[in-house]
Amino acid sequence: MLTYTKIQSMLEECGQSHLLDFFNELSEVEQQQLLQQISTINFHEANDLFGKAMKSLDGDLQEIDSLMEPVPESQFEAEDTCDSTKLENYRNKGLDEISKGHVGVLLMAGGQGTRLGVDYPKGMYSVGLPSGKTLFQVQAERIKRLQTLAERKTGKSGSIPWYIMTSGRTHEETRQFLENHKYFGLQKDNVILFEQGLLPCFNYDGKIILDQVNVISMAPDGNGGIYKALQKNGILEDMNKRGVKYVHAHSVDNILVKVADPVFVGYCLEKGADCGAKVVRKASPTEAVGVVCKVAGHYQVVEYSEVSVETAQKTNEKGDLLFNAGNICNHFFTVRFLSDVANKHEKSMKVHVAKKKIPYVDEQGIRHCPKSPNGIKIEKFVFDVFQFTDNFVTWEVPRYTEFSALKNPDEVGRDCPSTARRDILNLHKILVERAGGVVDGEIEISPLVSYSGEDLESKVKGKVFDSYMTVLIQSDEEIIKHKSNGEINGHN
Secondary structure (H helix, E strand, O other): OOOHHHHHHHHHHOOOHHHHOOHHHOOHHHHHHHHHHHHOOOHHHHHHHHHHHHHHHOOOHHHHHHHEEOOOHHHEEEHHHOOHHHHHHHHHHHHHHHHOOOEEEEEEOOOEOHHHOOOOEHHHOEOOOOOOOEHHHHHHHHHHHHHHHHHHHHOOOOOOOEEEEEOOOOHHHHHHHHHHOHHHHOOHHHEEEEEOOEEEOEEOOOOEOEEEOOEEOEEEOOHHHHHHHHHHOOHHHHHHHHOOOEEEEEEOOEOOOOOOOHHHHHHHHHOOOOEEEEEEEOOOOOOOOOEEEEEOOEEEEEOHHHOOHHHHOOEOOOOOEOOOEEEEEEEEEEHHHHHHHHHHHHHHOOOEEEEEOOOEEOOOOOEEOOOOOOEEEEEOOHHHHHHHOOOEEEEEOOHHHHOOEOOOOHHHOOOOHHHHHHHHHHHHHHHHHHOOOEEOOOEEEOOOOOOOOOOOHHHHOOOEEOOOOOEEEOOHHHHHHOOOOOOHHHOO
């Protein structure tokens, strides 16, 4: 740790000397806490980010709007219009890479469930499925099932490493949760947790805010902090040691996500992409989702707030929305591209600014909780690296099979636990009926039974699942574990 004299000199140089205003009033322990925290912050970089942030607030949104172009047809395909032979080719290519251990999953799970009314990591949240499974469990079991499918297809057994980016607030609780549940059947060595970084909070004059007299106000650096975190925590090195060449990156709050989707992986490989985005058609011109497109010749996601209503409503010659590729935080990257971003481009990434009500200490050392925004939090977004590649593709998927976000409490009525539960059970009903069953009530399929509808016929064909019963289709190992009381196929 730097000495007090060096820290004082450095803060004066960076215009942040006020952080030591109360130093002489602190206990020795508090002094060491503050000096330790200061030693972890790159103040020159923080000041540069503040400058970029303020410039972004002054930016001309109309200029972005006028420069937008849709993704070229050569870089776009849709599952709905892709013939079955090509789809199977993509799937087999992805399964082959999985069986060789070349595919990893990069999960962004730094958020707490505060907006859902809980104070624990969002990945630990249960939307009330018949099984009671949490987001973490559902996604872990999809990984386990996919490993089985890849081995069945190729005869080779490969693991899918699960890299989980947490935050300071969620790291330890996430680690304990996964450990207590024995990583939901995955090998412990293949579950790797690492923390995203933090950035100081600023007032509008560029001064870093003190949360307490001995504590600087810090906030997570956004899901775009993943690139720096991959480098800093040795994750890229770990990927290379394991032979991982490709990763599927996604956020934790999509209950329908097809983790390490072999079709998506295979498509990106077939197209020679080093970066790809899975998208859904916008539900309406003004739906509050970002749009994947080109701006001034470079790929990026334009936030819905940056698009005028007139542009959002533009259509092509087929009558479809011109800017229809809704971003769902679901991406493919080569490990080589991730390394390039971390080593060459991370500092050039765009910064995003949120005006917030940030508790602060005044000149007398009294802490206040403001009732209106008094400062900014700076973050980076994971999709802001699209601009650094020319080998970019998009893959459109049906919303009902792959996207149902969990962001709001039930009273909002959308992107909430009730809609997430509804959407996954509706999908499972469709999959069972495609396999020859009849469903009048609710039915849940364990990810350990089927990844995307396969292997269901033997369990459901010709059977009727009545509305008076809630059905849970479990794997044999789950039936044994839960000591099923004899109901058909382990249904509860």
